[in-house]
Amino acid sequence: MIRLLTVLHRPPWFRSGLVRSCSGLPPDRTAARIRNTFLNFFRDRGHLLVPSAPVRPRGDPSLLFVNAGMNQFKPILLGTVDPRSPMASYRRVANSQKCVRAGGKHNDLDDVGRDVYHHTFFEMMGSWSFGDYFKEEACQMAWSLLTEHYGLPVDRLYVSYFGGDAAFGLPPDDETRQIWLEIGVQANRILPFGLKENFWEMGDSGPCGPCTEIHYDHVGGRDGAALVNNDTPDLVEIWNLVFMQYNRELDGSLRPLPQCSVDTGMGLERLVRILQNKTSNYDTDLFTPLLDHIHQVSCVDIYGGRKGSSDQEKVDMAYRVVADHIRTLSVCIADGIHPGMSGAELVLRRILRRALRFCVEVLQAPQGSLAGLVPTVTHILGDVYPELHSEKDRIMDVINENEAQFLSSLQQGSRLIHRTLNRMENKHGLFPASVAWSLHRDLGFPLDLVDLVLEERGVRVDREELDRLISENHKVVSESQSGPQSQLSLDILSLSELQRLGVPHTNDSLKYQYSLDRDRYVFPACCAVILALYDGHSLRSEVSEGQRCAVILDRTCFYAEQGGQSHDQGYFTRNGSKDVVYPVDAVEQVGGYVVHHVTTSECLKTGDQVELHLDQVNRLSCMVKHTATHVLNFALRKVLGPSIQQRGSHVSAERLRFDFTTKVSLSVSQLQQVESCVMDVISANQRVYSEELPLLSAKTISGLRTVDEVYPDPVRVVSVGIPVSELLNDQTDKQTSVELCCGTHLLQTGFIQDLVIVSERQMVRGISRIVAVTGRDATRARELGQAVAQDVDSLSARLAGSTPSSLVSAHCLAKEVGILSDAVDNTPIPQWQRRDLQNQLKVLQRTTNTTVRKLEVREAAVKAEALLQKHGKKDILVDSVDTDSLSVVMKTVNQLSTAAPNAVVMLLAHQVHSGKVLCACQVPKGSASSSLLASDWAVAVCQHLGGGAGGNAVVAQGTGSSDNIIEVLRWAEQFAVQKIQR
Ligand code: ATP
Ligand code: MG
Secondary structure (H helix, E strand, O other): OHHHHHHHHOOHHHHOOOOOOOOOOOHHHOHHHHHHHHHHHHHHOOOEEOOOOOOOOOOOOOOOOOOOHHHHHHHHHOOOOOOOOHHHHOOEEEEEEEEEOEEOOEEOOOOEOOEOOOOOEEEEEEEEEEOOOOHHHHHHHHHHHHHHHOOOOHHHEEEEEEOOEHHHOEOOOHHHHHHHHHHOOOHHHEEEEOHHHHEEEOOOOEEEEEEEEEEEEOOOOOOOHHHOOOOOOOEEEEEEEEEEEEEEOOOOOEEEEEEEEEEEEEEHHHHHHHHOOOOOHHHOOOOHHHHHHHHHHOOOOOOOOOOHHHOOOOHHHHHHHHHHHHHHHHHHHHOOOOOOOOHHHHHHHHHHHHHHHHHHHHOOOOOOHHHHOHHHHHHHHOOOOOHHHHOHHHHHHHHHHHHHHHHHHHHHHHHHHHHHHHHOOOOOOEEOHHHHHHHHHHHOOOHHHHHHHHHHOOOEEOHHHHHHHHHHHHHHHHHHHHOOOOOOOOOHHHHHHHHHOOOOOOEOHHHHOOEEEOOEEEOOOEEEEEEEEEOOOOEEOEEOOOOEEEEEEOEOOOOOOEOOEOOOOEEEEEOOEEEEEEEEEEEEEEOOEEEEEEEOOOOEEOOOEEEEEEOHHHHHHHHHHHHHHHHHHHHHHHHHOOOOOEEEEEEOOOOEEEEEEOOOOOOHHHHHHHHHHHHHHHHOOOEEEEEEEOHHHHOOOOOOEOOOOOOOOOEEEEEEOOOHHHHHOOOOOOOOOEEEOOOOOOOEHHHHOOEEEEEEEEEEOOEEEEEEEEHHHHHHHHHHHHHHHHHHHHHHHHHHHOOOOOHHHHHHHHHHHHHHHHHHHHOOOOHHHHHHHHHHHHHHHHHHHHHHHHHHHHHHHHHHHHHHHHHOOOOEEEEEEOOOOHHHHHHHHHHHHHHOOOOEEEEEEEEOOOOEEEEEEEOOOOOHHHHOOHHHHHHHHHHHOOOEEEEOOOEEEEEEEOOOHHHHHHHHHHHHHHHHHO
């Protein structure tokens, strides 16, 4: 009876027979339609639809992979959102969020490919309530969407809720259980679970609360309660509804949040699998075009969906890994994460290399195949994430370039493994873990591949030591990821307490109210009243002497760190005791408050009146750099074309940094053109206009530069040379710098005085970083550049004038070239000049190297001749020569060996002043004396001298030290005699 009901309850698409779309699916069952249904459902219920945030916000390299959909809205949940930002008014929101879980706390990398429902990249469809509805509506909407709109059979669904934890003093979430009962879920399908499964926390501290999860049984017709949360591929979690109602304090205790929020997330891939009635996520239209494409480029059978032991050759796993990883790679690279050496970048590098290895070794696809899959990814996902379309070529370039590097390191790695194996005394002992680890870390050689190569040779790696190295590395990585947490940052409870107490947001308009009086900038004086004090735990009315605390004033002239500009520096004094100074270490903007981090020299109280003293030199220097950055951005666009995009920038008092997209590094002439364009704007001493405008009208200005971030409304527009109002009324691109920017700027460009780009390099393919200095630093850079250029000129004149006749003078010249090259590489000089000089020095280096080589050969010939005369054609020729150069010793040995092909030859050179001994030797190839290997001989002699040597069976060289060269010569000769006689 129950079975019959189950069949009857099934929605029509479960029985098939519907009209099929071109992908063979009913039109309303394609992933695109399923995604849209979700978004429309929530839009119809008052939710604002917002686009997905980048998988890592641009310009913030410290943030690791986004593991859940909430990152985008963290400022709302933490109460730190800028009250002028549109986000501050969000109450109900829905979106489809790009999620990557391949590192950090949530790491699904190991499951990917092995199972069929975990991906490194997946789409999390989410709905949010920020202080709006709570548990009841959230559960009702989720249930209605799943059962009524998607038509999921009720008898396939299970829900879990938080069953409480006595040890942590947490009561069960009976409220949620009751809600499910009222919705009509059978009691035996509402299952309690513990902290691990059903209690969600943002981190060690911050918002947290119970969650309720909806699970789907792919088999059906059974009581699957025992399989929930049991890692069974047939019964999987599809939707998680998190109820944030507590704040976890630093001491571990829980306090109720001032406003409760809901954060729900459902994996699109899992839902699509259900609605398309497939046994695996990979059989849905989110993946099948990729699997087909992989089949076309590989040399293996079509994808068979096998897993575990039935997938003997791991071919189907390879299909899944490659299809999964290429999506992750495309999304991450498009969002500006590149395969690299630390943090998220290292994770991406591993993903890339893992994908390549499966491509090359298992699927036997030719080079270039992996990048070739990118257009298919764009085809599947590009409509929802349009950046995949615009970044397609760059993604492919990055993958191809990394592939070439990987293949070469694969070769290098195999060579290193074989060399290490050959050197191992016990050929069946343990392979050194340090070598395996360095292969992995430095060459990106997958550890399982090391195991595989070793297995073929019957050797195992020292696993215990390797595990130790791995865990040591994890520790370092996780420590660097967590970073120093500022204890003084206000948390959500203290922020809401400020609001409850009616503390108004800080008036910081004074930071913009400076003026230019003749040639001097005049900054406004600022007296303020302390409204609140925070000691890292709670709000205080008084903070005693010697403590660090956060100070909130009614007004301030200090600039808080934001928009890529460093915060101001300076100090307070208190009315009544003006000789006591309170230094301000940092200034940040949190939820409308400007928070000054101060060390109290004496007690501070709320209500105290303070005078703010801005470090004006520091501020002015930041203003110079910030305006210079805008002018530079403009000049780059003028020289390189409008396609360049800003990818981050930072200005401090010392220098400015600007990252932007460009395919290759700038040429010498482009660098010069950019600098000269900047100089034109500086010498025109153009006015800089700033004005606050409604965001919508600001965005209509043609030629406006924006960065990929959420701007407050109203927003500040900074324009060079043309008043903002004129730009608003004219739709032609006025060819000037106009940017949305909250920074503090000069009032006229002339104050920049001078600008020099001191460095420009491609950080990763397609993104260049410029570092520039201004004013006196720039002039100094030019002077240094001139001085170094003169040195290079005079050296090349000397080299062109006469060829050195002695080896000593040739060596001196080579050394000079080396020292100059170092100076050119490391001195802050104009980058265009550096490139120029580097090219000149390369030519000089080649010339001096050739001269040195020639003179060495000549000197070696003279020495060899003299030695031949002295010794005749002996079988064992051991002697000393007079030179400072190991290369001359080696060349003399070579020449002697040519003249006396049956002799074993060793020469030593003794530097009496230092006691250092240079040693080189050669033995005939494959003769009777082959019992003596050159490397053994040199190693023995040099070790006897307390040094070391290296080489091969025929030639070797090394160094050591001794005061008694006669004794060493005798020892060396005896060693050879004994070996040969034996
Ligand atoms: P699981 O236990 O299956 O790993 P989870 O508890 O880690 O899931 P949540 O953190 O609750 O998942 O994420 C919410 C939803 O996102 C899940 O219900 C699921 O639909 C989806 N999801 C989570 N991780 C993945 C993944 N690696 N690949 C695909 N979808 C995922
Ligand atoms: Mg998980």
